[in-house]
Amino acid sequence: DVVIDMMYAREDNFTGKVIYDRTLCFLHPEAEACLRRAVTAARGFGFKLKIFDAFRPHEAQEALWAVLPVPGYVADPAKGSNHTRGVAVDLTLLDAAGNELDMGTPVDTMTPVSHHFYPDLPAVVQLNRMYLLTIMLEAGFVHHPTEWWHYQLPEAKEFELVSSAVFAGFLDAAA
Template sequence: MNNSPLVEIDAQRYQVQIDLIYAGADNLAGRVIYPDARCLLHHQAAECLSKASQLARQAGLTLRIYDAYRPPYAQYLLWDALPNNDYVRDPHLGSHHSRGVAVDLTLVGADGEPLDMGTEFDAMEEKSHQFHPGLPVDVQRNRLLLVGIMLAAGFETIATEWWHYELPNADDYPLLDDV
């Protein structure tokens, strides 16, 4: 990673929790995707993550990261499990995760439990859409809190996944091969 734009996200340094879902088999692919799990982000995304972590802590909350940089081989494995462009980007187009500029995360309360976001991470259904109508008020509030923190830190959101945030102009960043 000498010339790589990726930096390792250290839980203590960034004051976040790291729970890389694809390092285990309990995920949408039903198998381990990352045998050597490391939480990596493009250095510009890492700067925004640092700001987001600070904002979350000001609200008495912590960020829990579920996914960050995703090697291209991993994108192919996820596509094989769910070939649906609404939820998993076609690996031929290049995932924003494979550029190191996307992060999947949630907010954790002082009790150590994730805030209720209405669905689990990677629930590939309409209820996972960022502004799905009919969600309970507390769920809407929690999602809006996460959106506010992440937008203020410099990220953008997408419509179909409440947990997914990425740098603006994510397609402008190059795909980063396995590191």
């Protein structure tokens, strides 16, 4: 019911280079519990979730900011990212056959068309975005207004920034 496809472990992302060296997906336990609820809610609509990003090490946030230092689309690493707190997830919906639903733009399209409620989109795209929004809100997440794919825990800034050292044991075991 979940496909993990960490987009920064590949070159085909907005930076044009690999940012992560592993394709593991980590979340804060509270975010993980919400994600489990989202999986169940998506299943109720006949959908699956496809995760593109979750916990993001500080070094990765710095690499993203170096390419696109635009607040509102990329978090300033000096202030911390909700991905670096482990409480944010970037994702989309898949149909029963495993095809991505049309959301109007690819993930990480940093333009107004990627805003949640951009008005000039086909009805099917608006409906698909509303499915994702409904599923994620029901699960306990809140949305980011400029990124249809980004969801995070409410009060995300209250969570501590997480060092990638916390996951060192998992990373070593996966190597």
